[in-house]
Amino acid sequence: MKIKILLIEPYYTGSHKQWADNYKEFSENEVKILSLKGQFWKWRMHGGAVTLSIAFNQMDWEPDIIIATDMLDLTTFISLTLEKVKNIPFVLYFHENQITYPWSPKDRDIKKKRDSHYGFINYSSALVANKVLFNSNFHMNSFLESLTPFLKHFPDNNELESIDLIREKSSALHIGMDLKPFDKIKYKKENNPTILWNHRWEYDKNPEYFFSILKKVKNNGHIFNLIILGENFSQVPKIFEEAKEIFKDNIIHWGYAKTFSLYAELLWKADILPVTSNQEFFGVSVMEAIYCDTWPILPNRLTYPELLPPDYHKEHIYLDEADFYNKVVSALVEFKKKRGSKFGNIASEFRWEKMATIYDDTFETIFLAYKS
Numbered sequence: 032m033k034i035k036i037l038l039i040e041p042y043y044t045g046s047h048k049q050w051a052d053n054y055k056e057f058s059e060n061e062v063k064i065l066s067l068k069g070q071f072w073k074w075r076m077h078g079g080a081v082t083l084s085i086a087f088n089q090m091d092w093e094p095d096i097i098i099a100t101d102m103l104d105l106t107t108f109i110s111l112t113l114e115k116v117k118n119i120p121f122v123l124y125f126h127e128n129q130i131t132y133p134w135s136p137k138d139r140d141i142k143k144k145r146d147s148h149y150g151f152i153n154y155s156s157a158l159v160a161n162k163v164l165f166n167s168n169f170h171m172n173s174f175l176e177s178l179t180p181f182l183k184h185f186p187d188n189n190e191l192e193s194i195d196l197i198r199e200k201s202s203a204l205h206i207g208m209d210l211k212p213f214d215k216i217k218y219k220k221e222n223n224p225t226i227l228w229n230h231r232w233e234y235d236k237n238p239e240y241f242f243s244i245l246k247k248v249k250n251n252g253h254i255f256n257l258i259i260l261g262e263n264f265s266q267v268p269k270i271f272e273e274a275k276e277i278f279k280d281n282i283i284h285w286g287y288a289k290t291f292s293l294y295a296e297l298l299w300k301a302d303i304l305p306v307t308s309n310q311e312f313f314g315v316s317v318m319e320a321i322y323c324d325t326w327p328i329l330p331n332r333l334t335y336p337e338l339l340p341p342d343y344h345k346e347h348i349y350l351d352e353a354d355f356y357n358k359v360v361s362a363l364v365e366f367k368k369k370r371g372s373k374f375g376n377i378a379s380e381f382r383w384e385k386m387a388t389i390y391d392d393t394f395e396t397i398f399l400a401y402k403s
Contacts, residue, residue, distance in 0.1 A: 034060050038063070041079035047126060053209050060391055063092065063094070076102055088115060093119075096122065150181060154181070157201075161401060163201040169334040175197065175201065207390065210322050210379065210382055216296050224255050226257050227260070229320055230261045235309050239268070242273075244355060258300065260284065261287065263286070304320045305358075306327070307330065330348070
């Protein structure tokens with residue numbers, strides 16, 4: 032059965048854009064994207080629904096189902112399109128959420144104690160949606176568990192019973208990934224083992240811990256190359272400037288890869304992926320590196336244990352700092368042996384070629400249940 036899907040993305044850039052575009056490309060359904068440029072995320076959550084509702088009302092096309100992401104104020108959008116959407120089911124897809132996402136302590140809304148509003152948009156949108164989907168089980172559970180203390184924060188009429196309404200219509204639907212372009216890349220491994228960082232240069236990725244472990248490894252005489260990838264924004268943690276000096280003799284690449292081919296080449300060149308993040312709802316960059324056969328060393332928290340098959344946990348999930356250090360050193364010492372390890376099958380579980388069918392089946396089931 033082929034259905035018409037409208038995918039609404041108020042923050043159409045980066046991983047959000049990639050997710051929307053790839054699903055449209057790989058789906059068997061007719062998918063149209065209604066979007067706004069990916070900037071001013073707070074304004075997108077406040078006002079994006081108004082602009083997008085105007086655009087939707089002008090469309091000469093009626094979808095069977097509407098998928099909106101967490102950056103949309105769904106209650107406002109529905110109220111402004113009521114005549115047109117009264118017979119259409121809504122799915123809310125959470126890439127992230129503003130209740131459990133760790134805000135920067137420097138954010139002006141934190142300082143002025145007005146940060147709860149964005150979380151409330153996520154809560155009310157989940158309440159009004161027909162189905163709520165999350166990009167991982169960890170994300171779903173952490174969001175649902177956070178709702179009780181979040182609602183208790185308000186002075187009265189906390190409506191805690193509404194959490195069960197959201198829970199009953201919630202489930203996980205993992206991110207799909209287009210991994211085929213990685214297969215076309217040519218590369219040559221370095222003589223020394225190479226450690227990789229391929230995350231944003233932000234505090235929630237815990238770069239201080241990452242570089243502190245590497246400093247200890249270096250000071251203890253272990254030899255390695257270093258690839259530091261990822262986007263850096265206007266306020267980069269100072270540790271990156273310090274680390275660039277400390278590891279100047281180890282670095283073979285430092286900074287954002289301006290082309291996909293360079294990014295993919297550097298992932299294939301890397302041997303070891305030590306991850307220290309304090310925030311991750313899925314982990315696209317981690318799965319991309321795993322697909323390129325880097326040896327993952329991941330913390331026993333967040334979504335990581337969910338993404339690795341249980342048989343891999345003993346060697347690739349660390350429990351504490353000592354375990355983390357020992358796993359990094361072991362990977363460096365035995366790097367030639369570990370270079371023969373293949374991890375592509377782990378990441379391949381999330382290929383769009385597979386996930387698009389799961390998405391299509393999920394949305395068709397929601398549509399048919401709504402119509403019955």
